[in-house]
Amino acid sequence: MPLNEIPSYLGPETRLLIDLALDEAWQELKNDLPADPTLARRKMAGTIVALTSVGVTDPAKLKSFALHALRGVRVSTARDGT
Numbered sequence: 001m002p003l004n005e006i007p008s009y010l011g012p013e014t015r016l017l018i019d020l021a022l023d024e025a026w027q028e029l030k031n032d033l034p035a036d037p038t039l040a041r042r043k044m045a046g047t048i049v050a051l052t053s054v055g056v057t058d059p060a061k062l063k064s065f066a067l068h069a070l071r072g073v074r075v076s077t078a079r080d081g082t
Contacts, residue, residue: 006049014052021048021062028067044070 006015025044034040044066051062 007053010049010052014057017057017059017062018045018048018052021059021066024059025063025066025070028063029070034070040070 006018010018022041022045025048026041029040047066047069048062051065056062056065
């Protein structure tokens with residue numbers, strides 16, 4: 001996620017944390033890329049931003065929740081047949 005898309009109310013340390021967590025989550029997916037990588041990355045970024053906005057600062061938790069959110073979307077999409 002480009003830094004200019006991260007809400008401005010989040011400080012520089014939090015912004016770096018978001019980038020770190022997103023990059024680590026994305027690296028975990030590099031061998032199993034989603035059909036729409038841009039949408040997937042935005043979904044993960046949105047999850048991470050939402051969590052940091054409420055005070056979550058553990059990079060491992062941020063990464064885990066982002067991957068979980070993305071996998072949840074992929075599972076529901078597969079069930080819906082879309």
